[in-house]
Amino acid sequence: MFFRMMTGALLRQRGRMAMIAVTMALGASICTAMLNVMFDVGDKVNQELKSYGANLTVVPRAASFLGDLYSEAGDADMGGGADKYLAEDELPKLKTIFWAFNIVDFAPYLESSALVKSGGKSANATVHGTWFDKQFDAPTGESVQTGMGRMKSWWDVKGAWAEDGSPCCEASGMIGASLASKLGVGPGDKVSVSDRSGADVTIAGVFQSGGADDESLFVPLWLAQEISSRQGLVSRVEVSALTTPENDLARRAARDPNSLSRHEWDTWYCTAYISSIAYQIEEVISNARAKPVLQVAESEGAILQKTQLLMILLTALSLSCASLAISNLVTASVMERSAEIGLIKAVGASSFEVSALIITETMITALLGGAAGYFAGLGFAQLIGHTVFGSSIEVRPLVIPLVTLLTVTVALAGSLPAIRLLLSLRPAEVLHGR
């Protein structure tokens, strides 16, 4: 009989119930879209920010101490001790740390001051040896392709990106726009570089970085090692990693990991905080110090938190609106059905039984609307993904129970004023038309 009364009431009030379902569908669709985007926005924002450079710099521990004492700029020429360099052959270990998959790209650098000549012109410039686009097999067996080309996507390059090549062939390089202008060279020209030994480099491209790099020459790492007689060494590594925004735990751990309890330490180590990734890099690379590039790391955190806050506010706002609208619709429905409710009460239904009838009707309608809204929300999420981030948003199964829970909560909250009205309805007054 309960089912018959409920379906009868639903069918009789199909217009109003359709309004409730549509209202709930709108609320649930925004909620679904926002939650899916919110859960995915971390990766999306990270990916966006990755195109603006590294967020971790790995330097030799000794150079780091001196750098901290004096200045970072002096790192390159602080002496020739091997402890002031990192070993190139250890770099593949970066892809073996716990958060290996979060290491998106990395590039080693070896800097030296050299005389660069072309035709009759010459200039003293910083020569950076690096991997332009290197492919190697990680110790895990994974094939990795990484290098500077992937991390300096904002450079304005005339010509082409240089290739890593090998010692058997002639090297190609990239020259900064200012240095190229001083030497009067362009793509396809040759320059000679001399430090402890000399070599010729074909300019593949001229770049404009908008920074100090415009005065530099970038050559393959093996060539930089050769001309500076530092075979197998690198002076620093820039790492681009996907990270989770820092919180109090991460900040405490960054100051001193030993201050954490065992449980806190496990939580911190198993979360992709920039400090825990830095810690894990130091564990696998000998004599290394991994330092977060704080401007980038903090920007990521701030952007992510603000974006997520915006999503939560939009979700809350849409659900509040849905709740208000449902409240009005259910209240109007109860007022319209006051004679029927009065009659049911008069024949002996308790307040609980009458409330259960109205809540069930509202809940079924809201859940149907919520289900439709969920699928519409998935569409909205993809629309947002393609419009804002240029890629699709991953559908998170976790959103289903969340949207269901929120739909039930909104329907219940929306029913409360109607239930109050219903409880105050006195059968005598309703049945006598007062």
Added chain:
Amino acid sequence: MMNILELNDVSMVYGQVRALSNVSMSVGQGEWLAIMGPSGSGKTTMMNIIGCMGKPTSGSVLLDGEELSKLSSAELTAIRRDKIGLIFQQFHLISYLTALENVMVAQYYHSMTDEPEALNALERVGLADRAKHLPSQLSGGEQQRVCIARALINYPRLILADEPTGNLDETNERVVLDILRGLHEGGSTIVVVTHDPEVGFEADRTVYLEHGRIAEVVKKAAEPSVVSQEEFSLQHNC
């Protein structure tokens, strides 16, 4: 005759208005009592109190030995469900349920639904063939008969009818009165609130209200005679 309902010194006050003023009366088991009086005399207030849809401001109401004035709203609902069958002037049928389902609603909130029994109740009021019809497909008289079947379905101790013929034409009025007469003859206790002298004439006893007080009580058996409230009280040990 054992009393099924007793009102002792019952008053009902709404703000400044005294709807009932120190009313005492009783209804015996199997009796048919009519409550009559002009508008504003307190008939509806009395019906609400007897029907457990309101509590008096003062005085006591005993239904089947149970004191109603001290009960909570939920307890009054339970009494109404178990002991009272209500018949309304406006029928108050649920528009999207069939005649049969309207009868079964009272069963559902009482205990459990029993379709053959509900059909039997419709048969008693001569509507078995209209069981699957919606209220909108029934005449006024038929709707009132469904309302009566609904009131009877749980075998109430008291049938309380509010202007049961108020919305009916003469033919349907006769049909409804015949049904009520049949119920009375079967031993049911009936209290009818009415304006209609013909309905009042059918009752064993008619109580006339005026300004919230019992003005007179008329018995059916003898020639109509005016009985004072004091005499009425003495007769019924109130």
